[in-house]
Amino acid sequence: MKKWMMTVAVAALALTGWQVAAQVSKGKTRPLETKTWMKTINGPHCSAAAKMLKGAPADDKEWADLVVHGQMLSEAGHVLMADGRCPDKAWADASKQLQDGGTALASAAAAKNVDEAKAALNNSVLASCKGCHSLHKMKK
Numbered sequence: 001m002k003k004w005m006m007t008v009a010v011a012a013l014a015l016t017g018w019q020v021a022a023q024v025s026k027g028k029t030r031p032l033e034t035k036t037w038m039k040t041i042n043g044p045h046c047s048a049a050a051k052m053l054k055g056a057p058a059d060d061k062e063w064a065d066l067v068v069h070g071q072m073l074s075e076a077g078h079v080l081m082a083d084g085r086c087p088d089k090a091w092a093d094a095s096k097q098l099q100d101g102g103t104a105l106a107s108a109a110a111a112k113n114v115d116e117a118k119a120a121l122n123n124s125v126l127a128s129c130k131g132c133h134s135l136h137k138m139k140k
C-alpha cells in the first residue's frame with residue numbers, strides 16, 4: 001500500500017473511532033450509562049426541586065435540601081461532559097447550562113431567595129433538560 005493510502009485509511013479509522021467514542025448513552029471507558037445517571041441524579045433532584053418551588057421551601061431543612069439539589073444538578077452538568085460522552089455542541093451547551101443553572105439554584109437556595117431559585121430552575125435547569133433531550137434523548 002502506498003504511503004498516502006495508509007494515511008487516508010488511518011484518518012478514516014480515527015474519524016470512525018471518534019464517532020464511536022462520542023457515546024451519548026454511555027461514556028468511553030467507565031461503566032456508567034447515561035440513563036443510570038438520569039434515573040438516579042437528574043430526574044430525582046430536578047423533580048424534588050420543582051416540587052419544592054411550586055410554592056416555597058417550608059423551613060430551614062427544606063432550604064438546605066434545595067441547596068443539595070442545586071449542587072447535584074450543577075455537578076451533573078460536569079458528569080455529562082466527562083468520559084467522552086459529549087457528541088456535539090448542543091450537548092455541550094446544554095451541559096454548561098445545567099452547570100450554571102444548578103450553581104445559581106444552589107446560591108439562591110443558600111440565600112433563601114425564592115424568586116431567584118424559581119428563575120434558576122425554570123430558565124436554566126429545565127431549559128437544559130429540554131435542550132438536550134429534544135436532540136439526543138431518542139438517539140442510542
Ligand code: HEC
Nearest residue numbers: 025034035038039042043046091094095128129132136137
Ligand atoms: C446533555 C444532555 C442531557 C441533559 C442536559 C439532560 N439529559 Fe436526561 N437524558 C439524556 C439522554 C441522552 C437520555 C437517554 C439515555 C438513554 O436512554 O440511553 C436521557 C434520559 C433521561 C431520563 C430517562 C431515564 C430512564 O429511565 O431511561 C430522565 C428521567 C432524564 N433524562 C431526566 C433529565 C432531567 C430532569 C434533566 C435536567 C435536569 C436532564 N435529564 C438533562 C441526556 C440529557
